[in-house]
Amino acid sequence: MSEPLRIGLLGHGTVGGAFDELVAGRGSAIESAIGRPAEISGVLTTSIGDFDEILAASDVIVELMGGTDTARDHVLSALAAGKPVITANKMLLAQHGAELFEAAERAGVQLRFEAAVAAVVPVIRVVQESFTAVDFTKVSGIVNGTTNFILSEMANTGASYSDVLAKAQELGYAEADPTDDVNGADAAAKMAILARLAFHTPVTLDQVDFEGIESVQPDDLSYAKELGLSLKLLGVAERLPDGITVRVFPCFLYSGHPLSPIEGPFNAVTVEAPEITEVTISGPGAGGLQTAAAVLGDLISVVSGEAQTHSAHNDLPVLSDVSSSFYLHLEVADEPGVLAEVAKILSDSGISVKSVVQRGIDDDARLVMVVHQCPESAFKKATDEIARLESLRSPPRFIRVIEEQFV
């Protein structure tokens, strides 16, 4: 019998524990895929195990401990020792990706990380392997299941953000401290990783502009329904003439968009390029077992031996001021001339209106409109001006709208 593949496992929480069980439970399938059995040769947690001993006794290191300090040290040590590494640690890659990929290349070993973005949804492999030589124009993703669950629930029930967040926490879809999920930071880390792969350009977390969903109001969702739109927290990495942009923001999608049917705690990513038109991959974006399955897929590929290169051979500038279409929500005095004033400001700024909904509520009125694509700087200048109108009852609210329709 062949020598077993020895796996050093760093971390034994939800994902680490599920991975441990999966390696045992799917033993014969793994053996048939890699031609020899696999075993966990050592486990490191905060209370048990010695990293150096585990490293010496392993053929490959699986990093599922999280955090960016100790994890970084261990991954670098493993790579330097010529051991391939599989990690699910998005923050580690988004903050130290360049250093880690360089270390892997120098050592001539693989660093794989499918589970770091969208868990078992195999977007990393598809971008890197199926579409290696494809000239991507855009990558759009719903890459945070917590926020997608919250937005779906708000849309379906009309409940407030805080009520739905409490429900998500109860159901285990949101953590006790949901900050990184709801403010967009988690999605931003994943988009930094995807942007690097798609555009072969180094992108770090601090270059990603992100906004969260904390200030989304139930009535934004009810107006959206009238306008035929669905609200998502979207990550967008896009190639523009002068560089790329990588952003995360809540936005409305028309029903023809491939990401608009993605509901609940699911993830999905759409990649676009002239050669492929657009391809979408969706599935559960979290869960211990699902994340562990993605790690196992990487493990098998590491042993099957495909050479991976992550070299960022481009160096495109990462831009911020891009064009968008916007939903604009105004509370105004219900008196003649307000719409005219607002329309004039928009028109003077070169911004054209696509649709308007106006509703009176007592003395106030809600003026809700969608404007066509315009530079964000122009839109923000116009809304600053609108904010100074005497007839405004509260500050303008806006949400981006993705105008493209597919299919």
Next chain:
Amino acid sequence: MSEPLRIGLLGHGTVGGAFDELVAGRGSAIESAIGRPAEISGVLTTSIGDFDEILAASDVIVELMGGTDTARDHVLSALAAGKPVITANKMLLAQHGAELFEAAERAGVQLRFEAAVAAVVPVIRVVQESFTAVDFTKVSGIVNGTTNFILSEMANTGASYSDVLAKAQELGYAEADPTDDVNGADAAAKMAILARLAFHTPVTLDQVDFEGIESVQPDDLSYAKELGLSLKLLGVAERLPDGITVRVFPCFLYSGHPLSPIEGPFNAVTVEAPEITEVTISGPGAGGLQTAAAVLGDLISVVSGEAQTHSAHNDLPVLSDVSSSFYLHLEVADEPGVLAEVAKILSDSGISVKSVVQRGIDDDARLVMVVHQCPESAFKKATDEIARLESLRSPPRFIRVIEEQFV
């Protein structure tokens, strides 16, 4: 500079021509992916080229000629000569897959075929590489863009099958002879390939039960809308306690199903397993450039050197009588007691009714119902009995319904 990779290209039609242009146009991206340039070293068509000369002058063979006789000979010769082969030929694989995979394994070279199923939608790679050791329970696919376009158009416009087929031919979504598309044979070939990969069991085209969309009526689609259903030509490969089933049939999906939003000439495949829940991949299922892009992805992987095994190490029986939910459409005399007669036959056969729509039209009535899951043999026996009722005005029509709701 490194020696270029020499590609022998068999076939220069829509896909072959697009591949030729892609290799030229994406030269620097290919070189950066594989570490050396790539060039087309010879082209074989019915009028130019000599196969043996091309083989001798190539490092890898790309088969885009179609057909199953000459193509089979050339692929076997190439593999025997130790040259990896990439093909987009679904009929070749569905009919001679076992022989070809065996030849590739014997020669120790790769045979890749992403483009044979759903063109650029990377379902082959995901099933084989991301989810190698996953215990699949089901693979469902919309794998024929022509029929999906026709069904979407019929649903959206209310037009008849023949009118929409004519329009599809005009737009280039259906061929002059659309037989293999509309009767389900094309989808059946693709499902045979997917079933083999998912269940590691040899499946050939003649083991796939398939039905087409030729007899779908516009009013089936209008009743479906009332019942909240959308009609798709679905391929389903499923693991059951005693074996597997591989079938293609028109069926209704509820709106929560991940394949229900797939409209127009698109393809999509959903794979299910306990470890992954369900993952869906969608995109354009045809097109010269898109298919060529899938071939290019395979080419790069062949050169990057991952070992591929397609060994069918299981030998599960392929079953036919499975359980389904059904939509049943009856034209009956508009007189008392008909519903009771029909309901009694169904109930005596152990079939329970989920929903009913009844509409009078002059002296006739339409009785449309959805019944819960039951063995197909029981359902067919019951409808044979219903067909003999005096109050029936025309033979019963039925369409399967997929009951599961995801998300």
